[in-house]
Amino acid sequence: MNTDAPTRQTAAAAALAPHAAGDPQVLTSITDEEILALTGDGMGFDLPWVTAREARAEGFSRDEARLSAARSLVARGLFAPESAVAALERREPVGDPEAWTPNILLTGIVARRMLVPLQIRADGPTVERVSIASMFVDHDGTVLQELVSPDGIHHFSMSDTAHAADVLRHRIDPGGHAAGSPVTDVVTGSYEQLEASDGIGPLLRGAEHRTRVRVTDRRDRLSPSVLVASGPGGVVVVQEAEDGELLEAVAASADQLEELALSLFTIAPQG
Template sequence: MTTPTVTERDAAGAMELLAAASADPELLIVLTDEEIVALAGRDALSFAGSPYLDQEGVDETAHASAALRSLIARGLVVTTDEAREEEGEVLIGAAPEGGMQIDRPIAGLLMLRTTASAVVHVTRQVAEQATRLVLHVEADGGVLEEFVSADGFHRFSVPTPAAAVERLARYIDPSGVAGEEGGAAVTAPIAELDAGEGELAETLADTRTLSVLTAVSAAEASQATIFATTGSVHAMDTPPEGATEGTVRELSATDLRALLSDLLERSTRRAEA
């Protein structure tokens, strides 16, 4: 993976975005898979995914080229010296070689995606459709939210940390079925769960929304699967390799939000360590 270039202008754009964080954030911008590739390269989609470009028969190079032309036409990318702003000092990577300059808010957004100290992402499966919600967590607790639709549209917002937790909880439990009280942890053989056998497997077979929650930082990575059934929400940490049993516990609405809040707080603490 190549080291991205970050300038003072990029950092200013990022700080302006984070300063506008809101409990009810507005949509900043929508970018497509191919627009992100055109602006930041293929590596920029490693966490968020690229559902449109991953389709069979899609010519990624041609689509990215067309996307860049569209960005230039809309004034979101400039290619002439007269229209360029001063980049300032290079903070990360090598000095840019002229060429195109990205609209400052988008440049700041791309910087936040690149320099996040931790990434929390949830892949949600509802029926046959998969979407993803990604939180790019900054060392100071700032959050850039990226929702990726099944057809490859990336919608960006900047919620406050508390709002990010609430929005993530609603994404995982869209019908609000988590109750006021959780339940005791239940352990069952993994082979039994995989085969759909036993009382616990029967409960999980009623899953309407399946979410795989992953948190990644420089220090560690963790993963859990959350099952939202017609009447309850259950969580199972990914068992270590070679484990023969899995443990599932029912989460109350408060439990779910506490789990997500702790995950974001731990991500920030790891960055400060």
């Protein structure tokens, strides 16, 4: 991919912002192999299909997958020589005029993933064919959402923070069990101690879904995480205690879970 045009990348990332107005808008879907064709090495993307193929299939070649995917991108009009893309965008070619360059939409997606200050990543059991949900939050409150299926299909959309928080809330509590959460005190201890406690223990042991949500502020590289366990008995939120050595857990009501999800999208001021 032609990466010699940082100004174009920044402009392409900014051009996605209008897609976040109103209801979430679907941008496109691409495969693991097409991401290799776009980025060369994956560039921080999760590649579940490629990783699985490399682990079990003899003879699998990233280079061959990349070349095949590049042909697909060209056929779909998403990939073209820099000279052709520059002519379409009415600008001078940047760098090698024969280098493969993605269209403005794919450029914006890749650039946003790299440039935004806050990333939220939810790993957990496969729910509705989504194994990984990543959300990239910008200062203007717009969010690029990336939902990755186990077979390596990446679905991209744009939304505001409220809609993104709602997606995350349904992701961590797909059964809506928070509505039935009992009122509990905060319990502190190791995970084994939490499971053995009277109030929180039964909820943790009876959880049907466990999702770890990691929030990465790329400016200071801090990555606190929250574990959400959801089941018929209710929802438990587990996170590090202030001392950083123990865990603390509490049952969360529907309102509290909604508040938690929205709070994760807040970009803390610096300085």
